[in-house]
Amino acid sequence: MQFAISIDGFVAIYIFMLAGFAGWVIIGHVPAILHTPLMSGSNFVHGIVVVGGIFALLNASTVLEQAIGFFAVLLGAGNAAGGFAVTDRMLAMFQPSGPKPAHARHGRRKTSHPKKA
């Protein structure tokens, strides 16, 4: 069996087209109240670039490639970790009015985050 992924020509264009539509439709119904968290949330999602950075760095064979690959991982990790940190912080603040006091839940969420990079 062959598990290596190979994407060429039209297959790539199909993937791009469908993913583009998905993004457009998913975001299309977002209320304006969430525009800022959503911008940082989508910003977090393209932090997946760090995976490409790790691939490039592991396959680096010269000092120049290693140095640039190091920066790719460094920047990508910053994108992912920072994007997650601020988005989660903002979204935790959005509370409905209701029986549960707003501050209690806010405080709990703030302290109990699993760390990830």
Place this chain on the structure above:
Amino acid sequence: MPTIIPQLTIGAVDLGAAFLFMYGLKRMSSPVTAPSGIMVAGVGMAVAVLASFLYAFDVGAAARPHLMVNLGLAVLALALGGGVAWWSGRKVAMTAMPQMVAIYNGMGGGAAAAIAAVELFGDKPDGVTQLTVTLIGALIGAVSLSGSLVAWAKLDGVIKGPLRVRGQQVFNALVMAATLAVGGYIVAATHGVVASPLATPDLIWLFLGCALAFGVLMTLPIGGADMPVVISIYNAFTGLAVGLEGFVLQNPALMIAGMVVGAAGTLLTLLMAKAMNRSVGNILFTNFGVAPRHVQGDIKGSLKPVEASDAGIFMRYAASVIIVPGYGLAVAQGQQKLYEFVKLLQAAGVSVKFAVHPVAGRMPGQMDVLLAEAGVPYDMIFQLEDINDEFATTDVALVIGANDVVNPAARTDKSSPIFGMPILNADKAKKVYVVKRGEGKGYAGIVNALFYGDNCDMVYGDAAAVLTKMIEAVRALGSKAAA
């Protein structure tokens, strides 16, 4: 075959990650499910990053002797970049959020460009298509990196005011053309179509340098008020660059995540531009605010200053109040005081709602975040189209630190620069109080006819100080009534 298990694992994990990203984004599109949405996407990211270390089992022959060093470098870079960004993201003030998002976004663009650079210097792209896609991804990523850094510098006040010189647009177009020309030359030279006077690595440096310069040049002339839209555009750019590099690396998770963000970012950009009544092209390529100021027609009426305590007591005895907060409230750090005042009004039986304009704050939706930070429940916050008809039947509209978004000139004055922009109809309320620092103009630099209306009184002063006085006045009433 020792490489099959890692390949299978990476493939399956990346598939799961792509699903979790889309599912997480979907959950993020409603305030009720949003906090779990980011967690879902976060899990996808964590497993994808962990699985990517399995690439170590499948590295090329040239890289094999360096594998241990490279693994160490990868772990170090992850810890360093992730740790610093996490720490700064946890402690950044909510008012500084736009520039923070700009930095994280620039990092993503830089990472995409750096991946492209590794591929290019290692001469890894296979064939004309891959090479071209790598170069385009590098170009978009580099523009996003340098442009986002300029956007950050402007929002943070490091660079003050737009930088404009004559012929700038022509010069920028030339830099762009030069970048494309160098890119085309790299493709042609690599495939032996033309002989190159320069070695390929030099051409690659030149290409990256031009792309970075273009990002700076393109962003410098844009004013600070338009920066959020610019950040949103660069967010879409980074997504696109990541998607393209995903194709080069043959990684569908990167392709899908990148393209989803590219499309989502484009839609967000269009929504923001619409809320500002501008087209994206207009924001990027015209110099808003340099055109000669238009001459305003006479405004009838006068500004009527009143005491904060009087205004506070008036609202205490009103049946309904709609609050229109603007960036001035955040500058004065008055959100907490405002919610305290609102809770007093609610305790007295007043119906209170918040009306938030789509571009209130320095970034669309930022005011919603700032109110949420102060503890205001999101079901008290209403968007323009949901609440605009209610002003006419409301006793009091309290405008705090907002100006252009309540200027009726946008509805009536065709010569006004903000004509056609959707505004909150605060002027239609029976009584309007405007809390304002002084008699200055708004961001667009135009006089606000609302302030001169018969039903409008001005409360001058720092928003937090004014709200403190209002709270004291209403509290004093309560204790008298109780006594």
